[in-house]
Amino acid sequence: MSQTESAFANAHPTEQDIAVSIRGVSKNYGAVEALKDMSLDFPRGQLTSLLGPSGCGKTTLLKIIAGLLKHDSGEIIVNGKNVTGPGPNRAFVFQDFALLPWATVMRNVAFGLELRGVPRSEREDKAEKYIKGVGLAGFENAYPHELSGGMRQRVGLARALSVDANVLLLDEPFSAVDEQTRRKFQEDLLSLVANEKKTFIFVTHSIEEAVYCSDQIALLLPRPSRVHEMIRPQIDRSKGVDNIPREPEYLDIVDQIWASLRAYVE
Structure with missing residues (x-):
């Protein structure tokens, strides 16, 4: 796995600050390698976005963490315990409401x-x-x-x-709403992260949404999926969703991510 650290990164969280650990996880669908030797940590009480091109395994990884899908090898560790199936410490928010x-x-x-x-x-x-x-x-x-x-x-x-649940898993929860509602949802989500003290793992296709909402972004590359880069945005979100997109720091991170992804977008 090739993994670089963004220039916009904070110090790495300590082991006791990690809520979810992915250790060498692989998943195949027949002859198709969806995930290969994936390793990734999710800090406790923060929001991590999984971002990457379509088909890069974001939802597959989310369902494996939830225990809804079996992985072929590796370990999923939540609050220090191996995941063998669904459990009360994790809750899933589906894209289609369910x-x-x-x-x-x-x-x-x-x-x-x-x-x-x-x-x-x-x-x-x-x-x-x-x-x-x-x-x-x-x-x-x-x-x-x-x-x-x-x-x-x-x-x-x-x-x-x-x-x-300690860990909330959100699979593109805002994809079916209009732009105005989406912006309100993003602000509400940030309030929930601050007030609920839970760990949020958030799948999105939107670079802008990931940069605005995330404490940490895991940039995934196409099959077999692996972590290409970890980005920890340094943004003053008190300025609000209407003003932040004009900030140089925000625009720099969006441009950095697009530069990493553009070769993989068809």
């Missing part, structure tokens, strides 16, 4: 807790907290078909937060 169409917002958000046997009053109290937290207060009794795409994605995010 909501229960026959269930209200309240029941969708509380569903993971319901499966765990949490009493109804307790799970609904927790679900209500996160429904409000993602901006859906007042829609507790609405059904998915009554919501916009952006609202349905908020339900999926609230459901992931409500199960109180």
Whole structure:
């Protein structure tokens, strides 16, 4: 694996600050090598984006971390323990929402807790907290078909937060919404990272989104996927999503990433 360190990097996190470790992970689909000897660390309490061209294994890696997909070799370590399947320390936010169409917002958000046997009053109290937290207060009794795409994605995010997992895995969660909603989601996501103290692993195709939202960006190259570069943006996000894209530091990192990726974009 070829891995270089960006000029925009902070010091490496210490071992106790690592929430998720990928160690020599490989995954084949028949004769196709999707991942080969992949190694990567995800710092605790931070947001790491997986960024790269289509088909580079971003979603495959995310599903392996979630325990939804078996890897062929290597280790996935979450909070010091090997991953052998799905577990309560990880929650997945799907690109296509994956909501229960026959269930209200309240029941969708509380569903993971319901499966765990949490009493109804307790799970609904927790679900209500996160429904409000993602901006859906007042829609507790609405059904998915009554919501916009952006609202349905908020339900999926609230459901992931409500199960109180340490690690949240987000597979292009903003890809189906318009640009205005996407910008609001990005700001909301940064607030969640700051307030929830969880580890977020975020798949995106957008260089700009990765630079704006991430503490760390893992730049992946096409099959067999490997880490080409680790980038840790140094950006003052207090200026907001409308102003940061005009900042020289932001533009420099976007240009750096595009220079690394352009040879692999068809």
